[in-house]
Amino acid sequence: MGEIVDERELERARRLVGEAGRILVLTGAGISAESGVPTFRGEEGLWRRYRPEELATPEAFARDPRLVWEWYGWRRERIAAAGPNPAHLALARLALDRGGVRIVTQNVDDLHGVAAAEVAGGRDPGPALPLELHGSIFRVRCTACAERYAHREPVDARSRETLPTCRHCGELVRPDVVWFGEALDERLLAEAFGEAATADLCLVVGTSAVVQPAASLPRVTLDNGGRIVEVNPEPTPLSALAEVSLRAPAAEAVPRLTGEAGRAG
Ligand code: BJW
Ligand code: ZN
Secondary structure: OOOOOOHHHHHHHHHHHHHOOOEEEEEOOHHHHOOOOOOOOOHHHOEOOEOHHHHOOHHHHHHOHHHHHHHHHHHHHHHHOOOOOHHHHHHHHHHHHHOOEEEEEOOOOOHHHHHHHHHHOOOOOHHHOOEEOOEEEEEEEEOOOOOEEEOOOOOOOOOHHHOOEOOOOOOEEEEEEOOOOOOOOHHHHHHHHHHHHHOOEEEEEOOOOOOOOHHHHHHHHHHOOOEEEEEOOOOOOOHHHOOEEEOOOHHHHHHHHOOOOOOOO
16 A cells, blocks of 8 residues: 555646546545544444445344444444544635536545535635535434434434434434435436536545446546546556556545645645
């Protein structure tokens, strides 16, 4: 795993960023790794003895909602204690300062949103707000009625009876995230694919690029004549398609890629 950015590759990537009119940024768990939020795959992705594929499903929640809420409660605490790192901040600045940038994330941790608010200061954070393909860990939705609302309170997962319930009908609520086998929000998905098709560059940061349909976005850019730049310490299925793969941690590579080297923060 390369800790130091290859300068020649970095220069090529910087040129691609500079030349691109429209940029789609696709991020995954790896961009938040340096904020202290665990990724899904790989050794450190395991929670107790479970693989995420066993917990992030509607079947797991139907079978054992207490276990699934315990996992989400644990993750919420980790995320609540975390803040955006230099990669989130650099992307927010890129989106706010140059325009033509759309951030699409698979993450449910809201760290792009926090970065957008932080960087915007008094400005409108809108252009730096991410399209959240897999939902948000700080929202719940009811398993019985249509209620869906912000929910940040600690979760008491000691028993089925103490799990959070719907403020409208009193039934069990679930995290408002997209699990395996569930459809992504149609409008968000259409918007993301539209952005991918019109982007000159797809900048892919910190995703293993194995979960569909998100992993297809960079291919759509490529099929429409755009390029791919990847930032990931490890190779992924996209590496072979990328114009440049920066084998470095996001918090180190992204700020340099977007021209933030030397800037404070
Ligand atoms: C660093 C770093 C550092 C480390 N800096 N980098 C087509 C083909 C095959 C399968 C399918 C298909 N279509 C659908 C499927 C099934 C399935 C799927 O894709 N399965 C694959 C695993 C094979 N997809 C679905 O089920 C999707 N639904 C769907 O398609 O529905 C169809 C439908 C239509 C109509 C009706 C009904 C259904 C839904 C997928 C939902 C995924 N959900 C999760 C959980 C979200 C909630 C939560 O957070 O709990 O999303 S799973 C999990 O994986 C999470 C992530 O967003 C997602 C992607 O993971 P990510 O971000 O890539 O993380 P990691 O851990 O995998 O990778 C981290 C990377 O960072 C690594 O590469 C590291 O090297 C790197 N890294 N440190 C930069 N410092
Ligand atoms: Zn309800």
